[in-house]
Amino acid sequence: MNKVMTRAQHHPATRPASRPGTRPPTRRDTRHDPRRPGATPPRARRADPPPAAPAQTRPPAEPLRVPPQTxxxxxxxxxxxxxxxxxxRLLLVLSGQRPVHFMLRHTLGRAYDDLARLAESGPLRSPGPRPVVGDVGWYEPYPGAFEAxxxxxxxxxxxxxxxxxxxxxxxxxxxxxxxLDGPRGPRAQDDG
Incomplete structure (x- = not known):
């Protein structure tokens, strides 16, 4: 497999090799503290350019309009x-593309146990094409619940x-x- 790299290839913890006789880059934007011994004073600012002749006044233009934003x-x-x-999400877990704990905070009680039991056997893992969700249907028995x-x-x-x-x-x-594929098998009764 060939990878296409768009940046220079070097390890993140090392610097790229430089040409012999060159110095490593330095920061030129550091501030100089005059209180430090050996510090150089800050450079003087350039003088402002001389004032130009008064500009000709233009008639007021129409106000700028902002183009409509997408x-x-x-x-x-x-x-x-x-x-x-x-x-x-369930398909990703049952096909082995995600671990079962991917659904941990998205499931309650027995559903997580059932999902773990189903995923253990890898029912949707296949050596051929990946499984895809073809169609989804649902029934809303009451507000706040879906049977799908x-x-x-x-x-x-x-x-x-x-x-x-x-x-x-x-x-x-x-x-x-x-x-998956019909009703689940018999289950042992919960203690409690």
Whole structure:
């Protein structure tokens, strides 16, 4: 693999090699303190140029107009839905492109355990093309909650991922359940 370097190649901790007989660069903008022994006094400023003849006065021009500014975000692009964002995040973890703890602050309770169990087997890792989110659908059972599904495409193969999102008191979305390829298997009861 060839890398294209746009800057001079040298190690960050070393200086680039200089020509023999040349001095290293020095700072010329240092200030001189006259209280230090051996310090040179600051240079005298140049005299101001002599005043010129009075300038001819022009008639007042129209006020300057600022051209219209382009917005930083294009106006037509909507904010991505939390279902789309989480489908991408979950796909990154389940395909092995990100570690499970990438979702640690974006999941609650059992969802993190389920995600860790699913990611351990690497269900979306493939030697061929990378999996991509094909389509995302959702149902809003009540305000502040989404039950969503995503179609995951890997080459010719199509798989299903389902997840639930809930908005917390801090107005952040968190995943509270995740399944891949159908309902999860039986689970041991929690103590408590």
């Amino acid at each position: 917005p930083r975000r294009p106006v037509g692009l909507p904010q991505p839905r939390p279902t789309d964002v989480f489908a991408d 599904f995503a179609r995951i495409r890997t080459g010719d193969r199509l798989r299903a991922m389902a997840f639930r999102l809930e908005r917390g008191a801090d107005h952040r979305w968190r995943c509270t359940a995740v399944e």
